[in-house]
Amino acid sequence: MPFESFQDLITMLVVILVLQVSLALLLIGVRKWRPTRYQRYPRISLPPTNDERHQFQLYMSGEELFPAMLQAIESAQRLILLETFIFKGDDLGHKFREALLRKARNGVAVYVIIDGFANLVVPRKFKKFPPEIQLLSYPAFPRLSQIFDIGSYARDHRKLLVVDNEVAFIGGYNLGELYRTEWRDTHVQVRGPIVSNLAEMFASQWNRYRRRLTRLHIDLDLEWQSTVRVQRNDAGRLVFPIRSMYLDAIERAERFVYISNAYFIPDRAILEALVMTARRGVDVRILVPAESNHVLADWLARHYFEFCLRHGIKIFLYENAMIHAKTATIDGIWSTVGTANLDRLSLAGNHEINLEIYNAAFAERMQEIFACDMANARELTLAEWIKRPWYTKAAELVLSPLWPIL
Template sequence: MLPEIPDPVVVAAKKSVTRLVMAFLAVQAAVVGALVLYDAFKHRQRTKRPNFPQPGVFEGRVADSEVTIYTYGEDLYADMLAAIRGAKTRVFLETFIWKSDDTGRRFKEALAEAAERGVEVFVVYDGFANLVVPQSFYRFHPKIHVYRFPVLRPSRLFTPLRSTGLDHRKLLVVDDETGFVGGYNIGDLYATEWRDTHVRITGPSVWDLRQAFVGVWNTVCAEPEIPHHPPQSWDPHIRTVNNIPAHLVYPIRGIYLEAINRAQSHVYITTAYFIPDKQILRALIAASKRGVDVRLIQPEDSNHVLADWLSRGFYTSLLREGVTVLLYRNAMIHAKTATIDGHWSTIGTANIDRLSLTGNYETNLEIHDRAFAADMEKIFEIDSTNCRELTLTEWKERNFAAPISETILIPLRPFL
């Protein structure tokens, strides 16, 4: 049988498509490179220390648990370190970024002291997020149980991408009595120069945060296994919601969608990076169309220029439908919070982007409480005073090259 001779037209068409794809990728790479260089230049021009309002510390009670909201890193770190130094039985610490600076060393020393006096200490940190930190820093006290999420995992080759996410969580649980969760990583930069939000819980609801840590440790780390303890009570007012890539479980996206779809009065969202999927974008627009006051705070210039430009690709759709876009100035706002209708709130580690909602290990608290929501609204109001509102007219008049660049970057949305 004679070999089949390729159709010249088909061959030419395939070559043309290949050339077009390669040309598009080259243009896309050029845009990304230009943005990174421009951002680096802007950062060199900034000599001032970031200046931003500090909403303060908010204390309250939700059902049988005491809750404290932190909006400034130094306040949070002082209480976290005090909890570790006062630990009697066990400490669970999980963080995405852990710098080898003064703040990082203080945490490391406090954990070593706890282990030395007989406290069980378990530590989890992400390897990829800390590639720039000297590995010598992560030599812990020999009694501390440590798991480093590896940068390269064989599972990435044989399982779906959604099952191999980074560990983006920031958790601390002490003696099964006190728990912390939120957006703060560990480092000097976050202590004073970033605006973020964290929450402390003391009481029965700490069990949920304990279980969040134990569930991941026993699934991914395995040795030594931490025993399961059932909760002492069932509190529907505070719920811990966990994204677990190893199980392909991503409920945080669901709680956002459900809460936005229920909204009748207002939706106030603060997020470091806003790269929503179609359903979340449509939910926000639909809420605005039915008369809900939808407001979004995010950085005017974040620490990731590519994420900024991907976010900007959504502004036209949001502004056209009446969503208020507030750009936080003069500092990085890294909070991952929302409050809706004066009743529902969430604080946690998940941004509204693809990596957080369908990729990484994340933990958010879902809180149903009017007093807590009132505090969250106060924080949002104070943060809003440090924002400028973006208008549709201003956005339409931006440089002609901007929308072209935003369009070229659209294919990168699923990866961030």
């Protein structure tokens, strides 16, 4: 009977869901019981690069990045715009908070955006900024009137600092001691006309979600940029150009594609583009953590490994440290540094921001970083991967339908 068939279907779906949840909890529990021991990772200090109107400085260590950011804050004369996904209430977080407050009390306009959900575990006392600092906590949960608005479930995953519309920092680093000392990430400092575009991106985000806060007015001299572009995923408007940026760049590749990403869970279009590019003889390399901070993301990523390896994509596992970078460089000319992962949440869900840079000197620096990271990674071979235990394959199969939520 139709009713019985429908009931059987519901029963089967419930069983699968229970199995997925149970397996997920088991994996999370095992990771908590056996945490990854991060070690000091190799890093290099790179000189700045330039184009006709911009200067770029890449950072692959929080121990170099955060002092530079604090120095930029201390030098502020008029305006500080800081946006971060996570703002931990630890020693580093307090240094940033105190630096911001000091400048605000000296007459500098200070605006801060944090993600409400990502910072739920941060002590409330730390998040209660003094009134001299304008603080916007991006809503952790949608309002009742937004319950059917898909965009309202997005997170503000952006990490951006703009000082006086003269210097900006953008990349994967959150603010906290963990990221300063243990995580391998990539950030870039930029000076030049594109900084005004980044300030405009901050102002747009602030003014859309400020509710009762003061509207942010900035006098900006925006220009069209051909060699440096800002790509912004805007969940509120359901506009996601970063995905298109990746697709276009991958499909144009002629020699190599080097991608570093914390959570590699590509959708069908990205995966097909990578495969077709590898089939054309392009050297496609994906660098991911051997073990990331999100065990479910690791297991969902593994579901794609065999398919990638069978179609000529090379996968490298970064060992003994969490690589959190969201970068790519192609053919010695095109590069991107930003906040977007290659997963559904970043490419078609969250608020994200990436710089897209057409510059051979900058691309050379990106290749140097990738080569440094490769020295701390091992290549995963197809022969090794297909020999993994049957129960591992079964777990990957059970968890694979969860990819849309990550």
